[in-house]
Amino acid sequence: MSDDSGLSCILGIETSCDETAAAVVANGAAVLSSVVSSQVDLHARFGGVVPEIASRAHVELLTPVVAEALVEAGLDGAGIDAVAATVGPGLVGALLVGVSAAKAFALVWDVPFVGVNHLEAHLYAAFLEEPSLAPPLIVLLVSGGHTLLVAMEDHGRYRVLGSTVDDAAGEAFDKVARFLGLGYPGGPAIDRVALEGDPRAIAFPRAMLDQGHDFSFSGLKTAVINHVRANPDVRVEDVAASFQEAVVDVLVTKARRAAAEADVKAVCLAGGVAANSVLRERFLDACMEDGRQGFVPSRSMCTDNAAMVAAAAWHRLRLDGPTPLDAGAYPNLGLPFS
Amino acid sequence: MLILGIETATDQVGCAIGGHEGVLASFHAARGRRHAEILTPSIEFTCRQARVDLREVGVIAVDLGPGLFTGLRVGVATAKAMAQALRVPVIGVSSLDLLAFAVRYTNRLVVAVIDARRGELFYAFYRQVPGGVQRLSEYQLGAPSDVASELLARGEECLVVGDGALRYRSVFEDVARTEFGTVGNAHPSAAALVELAHPRALREEFVQPWEVAPLYLRRADAEVNWELRPLRQGAGLRQRRTA
Ligand SMILES: [Zn+2]
Numbered sequence: 261m262s263d264d265s266g267l268s269c270i271l272g273i274e275t276s277c278d279e280t281a282a283a284v285v286a287n288g289a290a291v292l293s294s295v296v297s298s299q300v301d302l303h304a305r306f307g308g309v310v311p312e313i314a315s316r317a318h319v320e321l322l323t324p325v326v327a328e329a330l331v332e333a334g335l336d337g338a339g340i341d342a343v344a345a346t347v348g349p350g351l352v353g354a355l356l357v358g359v360s361a362a363k364a365f366a367l368v369w370d371v372p373f374v375g376v377n378h379l380e381a382h383l384y385a386a387f388l389e390e391p392s393l394a395p396p397l398i399v400l401l402v403s404g405g406h407t408l409l410v411a412m413e414d415h416g417r418y419r420v421l422g423s424t425v426d427d428a429a430g431e432a433f434d435k436v437a438r439f440l441g442l443g444y445p446g447g448p449a450i451d452r453v454a455l456e457g458d459p460r461a462i463a464f465p466r467a468m469l470d471q472g473h474d475f476s477f478s479g480l481k482t483a484v485i486n487h488v489r490a491n492p493d494v495r496v497e498d499v500a501a502s503f504q505e506a507v508v509d510v511l512v513t514k515a516r517r518a519a520a521e522a523d524v525k526a527v528c529l530a531g532g533v534a535a536n537s538v539l540r541e542r543f544l545d546a547c548m549e550d551g552r553q554g555f556v557p558s559r560s561m562c563t564d565n566a567a568m569v570a571a572a573a574w575h576r577l578r579l580d581g582p583t584p585l586d587a588g589a590y591p592n593l594g595l596p597f598s
Numbered sequence: 599m600l601i602l603g604i605e606t607a608t609d610q611v612g613c614a615i616g617g618h619e620g621v622l623a624s625f626h627a628a629r630g631r632r633h634a635e636i637l638t639p640s641i642e643f644t645c646r647q648a649r650v651d652l653r654e655v656g657v658i659a660v661d662l663g664p665g666l667f668t669g670l671r672v673g674v675a676t677a678k679a680m681a682q683a684l685r686v687p688v689i690g691v692s693s694l695d696l697l698a699f700a701v702r703y704t705n706r707l708v709v710a711v712i713d714a715r716r717g718e719l720f721y722a723f724y725r726q727v728p729g730g731v732q733r734l735s736e737y738q739l740g741a742p743s744d745v746a747s748e749l750l751a752r753g754e755e756c757l758v759v760g761d762g763a764l765r766y767r768s769v770f771e772d773v774a775r776t777e778f779g780t781v782g783n784a785h786p787s788a789a790a791l792v793e794l795a796h797p798r799a800l801r802e803e804f805v806q807p808w809e810v811a812p813l814y815l816r817r818a819d820a821e822v823n824w825e826l827r828p829l830r831q832g833a834g835l836r837q838r839r840t841a
Contacts, residue, residue: 305824312667312818319671323678323808337683353668356634357675363638364679368652585642588635 268341270577271329271365272570273322275358276350276378277405278302278309280321283566284333284340288574291388293332294567296560297321300445307444308434315353322361329566337369342582344573347375348593349405355589363585372582374573378564379595383412384575385561385568386528393555396524400515400543403531404430404447407475407511409518410595416579418595421518422473429507430533432477436484436503440496450500451536457501459538462487462494464506466513473518480506508539516546526553534562599656599799602641602680603791606673607665607693608712608761611636612788615648615655617796623648624789633672641676655684657804659795661786662690663813664720664737665712670812678807687804689795692813696786697760698724698731699794701779706755707734711762714739719762720815721745730794739815742766749773759783 269292274281283294299317303309330336345362348355359375366373383399395415401408407424427435430447437446442453464483467476484503488494519527527547533539540556547554561568603624605612611633614624625640645652660677663670681688697710708724708731721738724731742762746769749756758770759779770776 306820310818310820313820315667315671316812316814316818319675319678320811322675323682326679326682327808353671356668356672360634360637360672360675361679364676365683367638367642368680368683585638586635588632 268574269333269335269339270342270344270374270570270573271326271340272376272566272568272573273326273343273345273358273362274381274564274566274569275318275322275354276346276348277354277564278314279564280318280325281564281566282322282326282329283570284329284335285388285567285570285574288571289388289391291567292334293329294565295325295329295332296565297325304444307438309351311351311353314351315357318354318357322357326361337365340365340369340371342366342372342374342573342577343369344374344376344569346378346381346569347587348590349378350591352589352591355591359587359589367585372577373585373587374577375583375587376569376572376576377593377596379406379408380418380576381568381572382530383410383418383528384571385530385557385565386555388567388571389557389561390555393526393528393553396522397526397528398515398519398522398524399528399530400511401530402429402511402533402539404428404434404533406531407477408595409473409514411518411522411524415575416596420595422475422514424475424477426476426478427481429475429477429511430531432481432507433533435481439485439488440499442496442500447533447536450504451538453497454501454504454538457495457497457499459501459505461498462502464502466506466510469510469513473514475510475514477507504536504538508536508542511539512542512546515543516550519550519552524552526555529556530562532563535559600650600654601657601659601792601795601799602652602655603659603788603795604637604641604673604677605661605696605786605788605791606633606637606669607661607663608669608785609666610785611640611669612785613637613641613644614788614792615644615650616789616792621789621792622650624792626785626788628785631669633669637672637676653684656686657689657795657799658684658686659689659691659791660810661693661696661791662810663693664714664739664815665693666715667812667814674810674812678810681807688807688810689798689804690810691791691794692737693786694720694722694737694760695731695733696790696794697783698722698733700783700787700790701757701759702726702731704757706757706777707752709745709749709756709758711745711758711760711766713762713765714816717741719745719766721762737813737815742769746770746773749776761785
């Protein structure tokens with residue numbers, strides 16, 4: 261397992277929020293299978309993820325999801341060299357389902373268990389699709405729970421340059437979508453409606469644009485609410501497009517500045533918000549303009565999946581070795597520094 | 599046929615291994631509510647002490663609850679994954695049945711009660727029969743005073759057993775002719791689980807790993823609140839994390 265000879269296959273499991281996922285990845289690079297069962301329909305009527313409902317669904321879905329990932333990879337337990345699961349950050353009850361199952365598989369198959377940091381897993385999503393990527397690089401990780409600007413100096417070595425001081429980017433999308441009556445989840449809803457709107461119709465604030473690497477989105481959300489209340493006849497499409505434009509503007513500007521300061525060759529997007537079509541386009545344009553390699557993972561690799569967990573586990577196993585079986589779940593885990 | 603029993607329905611974590619020779623080894627820890635941290639290492643330890651290779655196990659028995667949701671899910675998720683990896687079937691047993699089985703030698707009416715938090719109990723009634731106990735009621739959720747009223751109405755000698763009996767002792771003390779279980783049998787036992795599962799294993803009363811589900815007896819708060827809307831809209835929600 262620890263040397264470069266032979267294929268090493270890792271079964272990854274992801275249950276930190278509302279996707280039940282399992283994947284088999286060889287050598288941290290080749291995705292043999294990646295199965296994601298989304299619970300979005302279970303949570304939609306509540307307008308957000310309900311932790312207890314998510315945990316119950318993980319227990320129900322994990323067995324068939326793992327079975328499918330193994331079948332698709334053409335393997336049974338005998339071909340698995342390690343089992344990895346997200347140990348945090350995330351919803352504690354949800355995390356515990358995946359962690360417990362992963363440890364059970366590892367014990368029965370007599371292979372190492374690897375506890376994976378969900379944030380680190382998102383960073384590794386890009387590596388699965390672009391083999392030429394290599395650290396040092398800058399990663400903009402944007403999701404419903406996180407907005408992080410990270411300098412990845414080497415495998416397993418990160419510096420968090422900036423993060424949100426209030427709402428995460430994806431949270432802002434969800435809250436604004438809910439306010440505009442666009443439904444849940446908010447990201448895809450706003451993306452879709454904004455296509456019909458004018459992104460320059462309303463000049464929403466770009467908070468902290470020129471201040472450091474941190475982000476703030478709660479003022480923007482308030483500005484949207486105030487604008488709509490003051491202008492009840494405003495077109496929803498224009499509000500959505502202008503809001504999205506403000507978010508994308510801030511994200512791209514900050515990622516660009518961080519890349520210039522760190523003087524890295526490559527910049528990546530990661531996380532569920534990286535599925536946003538305007539962000540993807542503007543991010544790549546900016547990278548091209550600056551002469552840097554820009555990489556945006558496919559949409560299915562941006563949102564939660566287990567292939568990224570297995571990929572991160574492959575690197576973690578080399579750096580730290582197996583995780584002891586008495587590991588638990590760590591809902592507030594941050595990125596590992598070293 | 600070797601049976602591995604997994605039990606995490608209350609504050610206690612337990613596992614046991616056994617078969618036709620009875621229980622070969624068992625482990626229980628009742629402190630700290632660290633189910634996920636303790637369970638897999640304790641299975642490894644218990645198998646080693648019983649000199650059993652985990653891969654010789656032919657059935658996984660698991661306590662399905664009712665009990666505390668998070669702990670319960672650790673046991674059920676572990677049991678399902680082990681059964682899936684070993685390609686063996688599962689026998690699910692209720693936590694309340696386990697509590698009653700442990701006191702099967704009394705001829706009193708047995709009331710198994712598990713602390714459900716929020717001032718409620720999971721409970722069921724049992725009566726001794728040859729070789730074990732027979733359940734006389736559904737698995738229920740209710741206030742301790744409701745259980746006490748039901749006992750008063752029945753008016754017979756009874757034994758209240760489980761962690762709910764310890765916590766709500768004062769409520770049941772008012773009921774005449776009541777005895778209490780001890781701290782020693784306050785939690786479902788993994789050893790009892792293996793014992794109880796053994797005859798069922800011989801009769802092949804199995805389910806497959808994907809069919810196993812915890813016995814919650816209580817719906818998620820958000821679902822209850824949803825039905826009560828708009829009185830209490832949005833309670834118990836957490837904002838979605840997109841990914
Ligand atoms: Zn995520």
